Structure formats: structure tokens, C-alpha cells
Amino acid sequence: MKRCFFLTMMCTASVLTFLSCSKDDSGSGGKKEDTDDEPKEIFTDYGTYLMTNRVDIEEKPGIPDRGYWLDGKVTVSKIFGSNYFTTFWPSANSLMQNYCRTPWLEDNINNLTSGMVVIGRSKNPTEGFSDGGQWFIGVHELPEKKLVGFFHSESHWSGQNCTYKSIGVAYSEDFGMTWTPGDKILSGNEPKPAVSANDGRSYGLGDGCVVWNEERQSWICYYSGYCPPPDGGDFMITMAESKDPEGKAGTWKKWDGSDFTVEGCNQETGLGGINTSIAGLRQYHGGNPSVMYNTWLGKWIMVYHCWQRYIVISYSDDGIVWENTDVIISLDMEPGGSMYPNLIGPDGDAEGGQDIRIYYSTDMVDGIRTLSMRKISFK
Numbered sequence: 273m274k275r276c277f278f279l280t281m282m283c284t285a286s287v288l289t290f291l292s293c294s295k296d297d298s299g300s301g302g303k304k305e306d307t308d309d310e311p312k313e314i315f316t317d318y319g320t321y322l323m324t325n326r327v328d329i330e331e332k333p334g335i336p337d338r339g340y341w342l343d344g345k346v347t348v349s350k351i352f353g354s355n356y357f358t359t360f361w362p363s364a365n366s367l368m369q370n371y372c373r374t375p376w377l378e379d380n381i382n383n384l385t386s387g388m389v390v391i392g393r394s395k396n397p398t399e400g401f402s403d404g405g406q407w408f409i410g411v412h413e414l415p416e417k418k419l420v421g422f423f424h425s426e427s428h429w430s431g432q433n434c435t436y437k438s439i440g441v442a443y444s445e446d447f448g449m450t451w452t453p454g455d456k457i458l459s460g461n462e463p464k465p466a467v468s469a470n471d472g473r474s475y476g477l478g479d480g481c482v483v484w485n486e487e488r489q490s491w492i493c494y495y496s497g498y499c500p501p502p503d504g505g506d507f508m509i510t511m512a513e514s515k516d517p518e519g520k521a522g523t524w525k526k527w528d529g530s531d532f533t534v535e536g537c538n539q540e541t542g543l544g545g546i547n548t549s550i551a552g553l554r555q556y557h558g559g560n561p562s563v564m565y566n567t568w569l570g571k572w573i574m575v576y577h578c579w580q581r582y583i584v585i586s587y588s589d590d591g592i593v594w595e596n597t598d599v600i601i602s603l604d605m606e607p608g609g610s611m612y613p614n615l616i617g618p619d620g621d622a623e624g625g626q627d628i629r630i631y632y633s634t635d636m637v638d639g640i641r642t643l644s645m646r647k648i649s650f651k
Contacts, residue, residue, distance in 0.1 A: 322649040329378045329643045336386050337363045339640045342612040342633050345409040345481045348375045349620040352417060364405035365392020368448050375620050377631050391451050401438050401456050404428035410482030419444040420518055421451060422482040427464060434468035437478030441519055455521035458512055459537040459544040479559035485591045491519040492591055496559030497547035506557045508549040509576060512536050552594035556584045562614045568626040568650050581609025608635035626650050
């Protein structure tokens with residue numbers, strides 16, 4: 273298998289035409305077959321994969337948070353052997369959408385209702401580290417019909433435009449309808465200041481995703497945390513690991529540059545150790561990674577947005593050592609900028625094959641954004 277590198281020069285890309293998959297097509301494997309009743313779709317060749325042009329997804333009036341999708345990590349899976357997908361949508365809370373016939377966001381977004389909220393600001397907010405909102409960044413099955421939900425949480429200052437972030441874990445024993453209040457598992461190394469700068473600045477850490485690494489038999493959280501000089505002096509992509517089967521609080525260790533040895537969150541102080549960025553990802557500072565294992569490539573894939581509002585991609589054999597990043601959606605492709613990327617395959621967000629989709633936000637003005645999608649087919 274060839275190593276995957278992005279060809280950044282658009283002028284080198286050739287254009288190939290394939291027929292699009294039908295709405296309920298799994299989108300996996302092989303070339304698209306010719307039919308007379310399906311519209312044609314243009315894929316551009318980027319060397320190691322093909323990708324379509326942007327498709328904007330219509331959001332109907334009346335759905336929750338219309339105009340603010342996407343705003344974080346989407347979790348899509350068939351839980352407990354269901355024939356349908358369950359999708360957790362992130363906003364200031366998390367909406368749990370059951371009985372989705374496909375994993376594709378364009379098929380499901382316009383069926384969202386406010387009654388789907390299961391955690392977060394509008395449903396029993398918890399004072400403390402999540403008083404400003406909480407939403408899932410990874411929901412997974414545990415034995416005995418139990419769910420574990422890892423979440424991004426925020427604490428705000430009254431009347432001030434700043435955010436103190438951390439990452440927590442909660443559990444559900446009724447198929448996701450109700451959740452425990454949640455415990456902090458990852459924190460910055462400085463406490464929440466009494467007064468913020470009121471300049472939109474972020475404190476702490478967050479904006480991540482959590483995956484189960486089968487080879488290591490551990491949970492890996494990839495997140496954006498401040499990495500002090502000489503390691504960037506910015507919010508960058510780093511990671512933490514828990515070997516505990518349920519990812520419980522007090523079991524997490526942050527990356528130190530070569531191993532997981534730094535305390536994730538002391539349960540007495542509520543603070544963690546310093547963050548160290550992942551070496552292969554240091555070229556592009558940013559946040560909101562989406563990570564999945566790709567069976568076609570035999571590699572892990574990560575996409576995340578840079579602070580300049582373009583999206584990059586990286587690959588890893590083991591989920592720990594990551595290749596140098598390449599731009600996958602540039603400012604030339606999206607002059608309005610692009611953020612909050614999510615990789616989703618025919619079986620959900622945890623694993624994909626030859627054909628997957630990338631969803632993301634673009635054209636952001638005063639917070640309002642467009643939910644867009646591109647199809648990706650690996651060679």
C-alpha cells in the first residue's frame with residue numbers, strides 16, 4: 273500500500289467522472305457502475321484519493337440550532353446490534369437521534385427536534401466545569417448494554433466572551449436516554465481564572481474526539497490543548513490515553529512526546545499536567561480532530577481544522593505516530609474558510625473503507641455557517 277500524501281497544487285489534479293451512489297448505497301468498494309437513472313458526479317484526482325466538489329446540505333426552518341451545524345464531533349454508529357444508526361449531534365448540548373436509516377448527515381439533519389437533547393446546557397446543566405455546555409465527542413458501547421460518552425465541556429464567565437474548556441466522561445444504562453452528571457478526565461494545568469480577558473480567548477483544553485484503539489486495548493483522546501514554548505506556544509493537537517475499559521476519571525495520562533506519562537486530571541485539584549503536541553502534526557496548529565480507522569488503507573486517518581480555517585489530513589499505522597500533515601481542503605477551495613471536519617463511512621464514524629465522506633462547516637459569518645460535504649474515494 274502506497275503511503276498517502278496530498279498533492280497540494282490544484283493545477284496537477286485531473287478530473288475523472290463517476291456516477292454517484294444512490295441515497296441508500298453503502299458507498300463502499302469498487303468503482304461506480306454506469307446506470308441511466310442516476311445523476312453524474314465529478315471526482316477530482318488528488319494522487320492517492322479522489323474527492324468531489326462541495327455539496328451544501330439544506331437545513332429546513334425549525335430544526336434546533338439551524339445555521340450552526342456543524343459545531344464539533346458527530347458520533348454515528350449502530351449501537352447494541354440495531355439495524356438503524358444512532359447519531360449524536362453536538363451543539364451547546366448533544367442531541368441523540370435514533371432510527372436513522374443511513375449514517376449520512378444530509379439524510380437525517382432535517383428530522384432533528386429539540387426533544388432529542390440528552391446532555392448539555394438546556395438539559396439539567398451542571399454547575400462547575402460544564403455550566404457553559406457539554407456535548408459528546410465519542411459515544412461507545414460497553415458490556416451489559418451500557419454506554420460511555422466522552423464529552424467536551426465548557427465553563428463561562430457571566431457577561432464575558434471567553435471559555436474555560438475541559439473533557440469529561442459520563443455513562444448511560446438506558447440506551448442513552450439519561451446520563452450520569454459526568455466526571456472530568458482531562459484538564460489544563462492552570463485553574464479557571466477569576467476574571468477572563470473578555471476577548472474571546474479559550475482556556476484549558478478540549479475540542480477533541482475519543483476512539484477505541486483495539487491494538488493497544490485503550491481509549492485514545494485526541495484534543496486541542498495549549499502547548500507551551502518551545503512546543504508551539506499555541507493550541508495544538510495532542511493526545512491522552514486510558515487503559516481502563518470504561519475510561520474512568522483518574523485513569524488518563526497525557527502524551528509527553530514519547531509516551532503517556534503526564535497526569536490527565538488530578539481528582540483532588542481538578543488540574544492536569546502540561547500538554548505536548550504530536551510531532552507529525554506540529555506544522556499546522558488547530559483543533560477539532562476527527563479520527564477513524566480505515567480498513568482499505570490499513571491506517572488511522574485524522575482530519576482537523578487549522579486556526580486559519582482550512583482542513584488538513586494525516587495518517588498513522590498505530591494511532592500514535594502520525595505522518596506529517598497535508599492540506600485536504602484549502603482556502604483556495606473554500607475562500608470562506610472551513611472548520612469542524614467529520615469523517616463518516618458507510619458503517620459510521622469509527623471505521624471506513626475505500627469510500628467515505630467528509631462533512632464540515634464553511635462560509636462562517638457571525639457564527640452562522642453552511643454545512644457542507646465532499647465524498648472521498650481512496651485508490
